[in-house]
Amino acid sequence: MKRSITLLLIGIFFGIVMFKSEAASWFRIFEMFNFQSIHMYGLMGSALVVGITIVQFIKRNKVKDANGNPIMIADKERGFRRHLFGGIAFGLGWALAGACPGPMFVLAGAGYFPILVVIVGALFGTWIYGLLKDKLAH
Amino acid sequence: MDWILEPWPWYICGPLIALTMFLLLYLGKNFGMSSNLRTLCTVCGAGKTSDFFRFDWKSQRWNLWVVAGAIIGGYLASHYLSVNQAPDLNPKTIAQLNAYGITSAGNTYVPTELFGPGAFSSPKTIALLLIGGFLVGFGARYAGGCTSGHSISGISNLQRPSLIATIGFFIGGLIMVHLIFPFIF
Numbered sequence: 001m002k003r004s005i006t007l008l009l010i011g012i013f014f015g016i017v018m019f020k021s022e023a024a025s026w027f028r029i030f031e032m033f034n035f036q037s038i039h040m041y042g043l044m045g046s047a048l049v050v051g052i053t054i055v056q057f058i059k060r061n062k063v064k065d066a067n068g069n070p071i072m073i074a075d076k077e078r079g080f081r082r083h084l085f086g087g088i089a090f091g092l093g094w095a096l097a098g099a100c101p102g103p104m105f106v107l108a109g110a111g112y113f114p115i116l117v118v119i120v121g122a123l124f125g126t127w128i129y130g131l132l133k134d135k136l137a138h
Numbered sequence: 139m140d141w142i143l144e145p146w147p148w149y150i151c152g153p154l155i156a157l158t159m160f161l162l163l164y165l166g167k168n169f170g171m172s173s174n175l176r177t178l179c180t181v182c183g184a185g186k187t188s189d190f191f192r193f194d195w196k197s198q199r200w201n202l203w204v205v206a207g208a209i210i211g212g213y214l215a216s217h218y219l220s221v222n223q224a225p226d227l228n229p230k231t232i233a234q235l236n237a238y239g240i241t242s243a244g245n246t247y248v249p250t251e252l253f254g255p256g257a258f259s260s261p262k263t264i265a266l267l268l269i270g271g272f273l274v275g276f277g278a279r280y281a282g283g284c285t286s287g288h289s290i291s292g293i294s295n296l297q298r299p300s301l302i303a304t305i306g307f308f309i310g311g312l313i314m315v316h317l318i319f320p321f322i323f
Contacts, residue, residue: 011207
């Protein structure tokens with residue numbers, strides 16, 4: 001129970017950051033794909049500078065997690081086509097809906113209820129992927 | 139404390155996103171939001187239709203807590219930590235959107251034309267939101283992750299597949315904004 005509350009608090013923190021950073025704004029996504037502001041590039045770039053530093057530190061120093069186990073970060077599945085084709089499909093949707101899977105829930109909480117249509121669409125898309133998985137190039 | 143109510147600069151928020159990733163790693167978890175969509179499909183009974191959804195969803199329940207938090211965080215940020223926050227967009231972006239008939243650019247957080255109360259009475263808007271969501275959900279699972287799982291977590295771990303996926307995200311986004319938007323707006 002205590003662990004669940006901690007995760008809920010991390011989610012709240014993440015939700016606030018997504019909203020206040022404007023990563024959850026359709027406008028910022030449009031602006032990014034028009035290369036008209038540094039905003040989203042700076043956001044992702046600074047997240048990566050810190051993220052890469054953290055992950056490299058964890059790996060080199062074999063940092064342990066809260067349970068005392070070494071932090072293990074699984075490698076991503078290898079492949080080329082699935083990442084490229086899947087990535088392109090995702091990008092088309094990201095630009096159209098202006099929200100990726102985190103921010104869509106943040107916007108629901110913020111009270112922009114038409115985002116629920118996006119969430120339904122995303123669940124439907126996930127389901128269709130599950131049905132077609134074996135027929136797609138991976 | 140007024141700065142709290144202002145938009146937060148990207149150079150503060152970027153590191154805070156990395157901090158979110160670290161906190162989840164420290165708890166023995168990982169930062170990836172789109173896998174929740176698969177979990178929710180399983181909860182809804184999708185396991186009856188495909189092996190892909192036959193897994194012990196309770197092992198992923200922790201991530202649903204993060205999602206629940208993100209919803210609450212969105213509520214708190216918009217209602218208590220902001221005063222009508224609207225992105226300070228490039229004037230060129232605003233002019234371009236005005237030409238598309240999206241006149242809320244620069245005045246609202248998200249376009250009223252797509253996310254305002256009128257959206258539900260416009261079949262075109264519903265269709266755009268549904269298709270957009272569909273592509274996000276389908277693409278995230280096909281690519282094996284989204285912006286959090288690939289662009290942040292994966293690239294932080296120097297994973298080549300995540301770099302390819304992120305390049306894909308940009309190819310898709312550029313096609314949508316530059317080649318398809320002129321036909322739909």
